[in-house]
Amino acid sequence: MFDAVRRLFVNDLxxxxxxxxxxxxxxxxxxxxxxxSVVAIRMDSRGAKKVEAVGIEAKQMLGxxxxxxxxxxxxxxxxxxxxxxxxxxxxxxxxxxxxxxxxRPLTRVVVCVPYGSTQVERRAIRESVENAxxxxxxxxxxxxxxxxxxxxxxxxxxxxxxxxxxxxTSEVAVISLNGIVYAESVRIGGDKFDEAIVSYVRRQYxxxxxxxxxxxxxxQIGTAFPGHEVQExxxxxxxxxxxxxxxxxxNSNEILDALQEPxxxxxxxxxxxxxxxxxxxxxxxxxxxxxxxxxxxxxxDLDKLISEETGLPVIxxxxxxxxxxxxxxxxxxxxxxQGDFYSLD
Amino acid sequence: xxxxxxxxxxGELPATATEASPGAMIRQGRERMHxxxxxxxxxxxxxxxxxxxxxxxxxxxLLEPVYVRGYYRKCAKVLDIPxxxxxxxxxxxxxxxxxxxxxxxxxxxxxxxxxxxxxPVTLAIAGAVVAVLVCAVVWFAxxxxxxxxxxxxxxxxxxxxxxxxQATVPATEIAVPxxxxxxxxxxxxxxxxxxxxxxxxxxxxxxxxxxxxxxxxPAAASVAxxxxxxAASAGSAVLSFxxxxxxxxxxxxxxxxxxxxxxxxxxxVLNGALPLNVFLGNAPAVKVEFGGxxxxxxxxxxxxKTARFTLPAR
Numbered sequence: 001m002f003d004a005v006r007r008l009f010v011n012d013l014x015x016x017x018x019x020x021x022x023x024x025x026x027x028x029x030x031x032x033x034x035x036x037s038v039v040a041i042r043m044d045s046r047g048a049k050k051v052e053a054v055g056i057e058a059k060q061m062l063g064x065x066x067x068x069x070x071x072x073x074x075x076x077x078x079x080x081x082x083x084x085x086x087x088x089x090x091x092x093x094x095x096x097x098x099x100x101x102x103x104r105p106l107t108r109v110v111v112c113v114p115y116g117s118t119q120v121e122r123r124a125i126r127e128s129v130e131n132a133x134x135x136x137x138x139x140x141x142x143x144x145x146x147x148x149x150x151x152x153x154x155x156x157x158x159x160x161x162x163x164x165x166x167x168x169t170s171e172v173a174v175i176s177l178n179g180i181v182y183a184e185s186v187r188i189g190g191d192k193f194d195e196a197i198v199s200y201v202r203r204q205y206x207x208x209x210x211x212x213x214x215x216x217x218x219x220q221i222g223t224a225f226p227g228h229e230v231q232e233x234x235x236x237x238x239x240x241x242x243x244x245x246x247x248x249x250x251n252s253n254e255i256l257d258a259l260q261e262p263x264x265x266x267x268x269x270x271x272x273x274x275x276x277x278x279x280x281x282x283x284x285x286x287x288x289x290x291x292x293x294x295x296x297x298x299x300x301d302l303d304k305l306i307s308e309e310t311g312l313p314v315i316x317x318x319x320x321x322x323x324x325x326x327x328x329x330x331x332x333x334x335x336x337x338q339g340d341f342y343s344l345d
Numbered sequence: 346x347x348x349x350x351x352x353x354x355x356g357e358l359p360a361t362a363t364e365a366s367p368g369a370m371i372r373q374g375r376e377r378m379h380x381x382x383x384x385x386x387x388x389x390x391x392x393x394x395x396x397x398x399x400x401x402x403x404x405x406x407l408l409e410p411v412y413v414r415g416y417y418r419k420c421a422k423v424l425d426i427p428x429x430x431x432x433x434x435x436x437x438x439x440x441x442x443x444x445x446x447x448x449x450x451x452x453x454x455x456x457x458x459x460x461x462x463x464x465p466v467t468l469a470i471a472g473a474v475v476a477v478l479v480c481a482v483v484w485f486a487x488x489x490x491x492x493x494x495x496x497x498x499x500x501x502x503x504x505x506x507x508x509x510x511q512a513t514v515p516a517t518e519i520a521v522p523x524x525x526x527x528x529x530x531x532x533x534x535x536x537x538x539x540x541x542x543x544x545x546x547x548x549x550x551x552x553x554x555x556x557x558x559x560x561x562x563p564a565a566a567s568v569a570x571x572x573x574x575x576a577a578s579a580g581s582a583v584l585s586f587x588x589x590x591x592x593x594x595x596x597x598x599x600x601x602x603x604x605x606x607x608x609x610x611x612x613x614v615l616n617g618a619l620p621l622n623v624f625l626g627n628a629p630a631v632k633v634e635f636g637g638x639x640x641x642x643x644x645x646x647x648x649x650k651t652a653r654f655t656l657p658a659r
Binding site for chain 1: 415473
């Protein structure tokens with residue numbers, strides 16, 4: 001009953017502060033916000049900067065802004081690249097999800113950070129969330145949150161492998177008894193896929209396309225493993241020699257070719273994790289399989305690629321995009337049930 | 346069907362008779378594609394026993410739902426079965442189980458333990474509860490007790506007018522000399538006096554405000570004493586009028602204690618921050634007492650009978 005009364009005064013949020021998307025989970029409500037981590041900033045004639053748009057609205061402006069507006073992605077490789085803009089973005093998101101709950105003065109946040117982030121980077125994320133209006137902030141590593149959100153029973157004395165492919169980083173972790181036995185974080189993710197497509201198009205077609213177009217190509221026909229069906233997409237880019245927009249058609253095999261480099265980086269990280277996993281846990285992983293989470297898991301046949309490369313079953317978690325945020329939400333529940341947490345730093 | 350009979354295990358829901366079990370769907374799909382169990386296991390990279398358990402719908406032998414659903418998805422992709430149909434058939438047979446969070450977890454940061462985080466919230470709730478309780482007690486006291494006194498600021502100066510017994514003035518604002526045993530009924534308990542002044546009105550200006558040392562029984566604030574001569578404390582001024590006079594009295598804080606025309610036979614007790622600035626329009630008709638002693642205004646009187654002075658005199 002006490003908890004029920006206390007909840008009337010508290011906003012409990014779990015934030016997956018991702019390079020590509022920021023997701024906010026509100027306790028008892030679920031995922032209430034899933035918006036791109038993009039901020040549009042307007043500069044006036046005196047040089048003063050003002051936030052013009054945040055999230056979906058700002059992403060629509062990406063690459064289409066006049067000179068006095070710039071679109072910024074404040075996170076790169078899973079960590080904060082622009083502290084002030086990140087803070088503004090978080091302020092906007094927190095205000096958006098807590099709108100109409102003015103009677104709840106306290107905001108507690110669980111925020112997820114990449115496993116490979118440094119202490120300085122973690123502190124920056126923590127302070128940024130605090131300055132955005134959170135009274136209390138807990139930081140949790142993404143692989144743990146992803147495993148929790150996927151529904152993996154991480155408390156058992158059995159090994160589970162999670163591969164969380166986000167926008168900026170990919171985390172590979174072997175988890176047992178509520179702890180990370182081995183983890184590897186590589187700075188390869190959806191952004192690198194987009195960049196690889198942009199550079200492939202430039203190289204092969206002598207055309208220039210924007211990041212938004214590259215992302216659209218990836219989502220629509222991107223694949224990680226050669227399939228039976230070859231899909232095509234019409235793309236408009238600027239011809240580098242002629243300097244005028246031109247149409248051209250790309251197919252899924254080309255995208256597969258373009259993505260080879262970042263994909264091999266992820267596969268290498270998974271193989272390395274398997275090599276370094278203790279044999280008992282390795283056998284558990286071989287029996288149960290590798291679980292893919294994160295937006296990158298939605299790339300077609302990525303599970304097949306990793307499965308073929310490792311010889312292990314690879315499964316995609318339900319709703320992989322929201323696993324980390326949902327996992328953070330489970331941590332919030334734990335905070336109430338028992339305050340028995342071990343801290344790392 | 347044999348496979349369906351084996352599904353009735355712990356945590357499973359009874360399947361509808363018309364629905365094909367997920368195991369049956371997989372077996373049919375495998376047979377349609379002429380694949381052996383070994384071949385299907387090779388394609389999906391799942392173990393032979395896992396495929397066998399899936400076909401037998403032996404959910405107890407399988408792992409957690411997150412894995413089982415993944416296995417079904419893989420099989421659906423390989424065997425060209427609608428993924429949704431397979432997962433729906435599985436969900437219909439297994440009670441949805443919310444994964445339990447672990448008992449302990451190592452956080453990446455958080456020098457404060459989870460229990461410490463409860464402190465501010467707990468304090469806020471405790472404060473709210475106390476406020477509600479106080480409000481309830483006050484409301485109950487006002488509802489069931491004597492009528493509430495007029496609410497006047499404690500620091501506000503007050504005027505007690507003799508000859509008008511109906512005037513109700515909070516006892517806290519009246520300075521009254523200690524009552525003698527003869528004047529006050531001795532039945533009132535000492536405790537009653539301590540709490541009464543704030544809650545009960547006093548009729549007239551003669552109720553005792555405090556118990557006198559030396560065993561004198563204090564008076565209950567609600568006791569209506571007979572009207573007597575105006576009484577003043579050591580710092581108060583008493584103005585008695587024998588004729589009509591204009592009077593204005595301001596205290597040190599600039600507050601006007603009295604401003605108006607006083608009628609003959611009236612007497613006013615004035616309390617305020619000292620010194621008091623007094624202006625009398627008809628000084629010869631006003632008898633002034635300050636600190637219980639008569640104050641001579643003749644020295645301040647002008648030709649037109651007005652007088653301006655301060656109490657105490659400078």
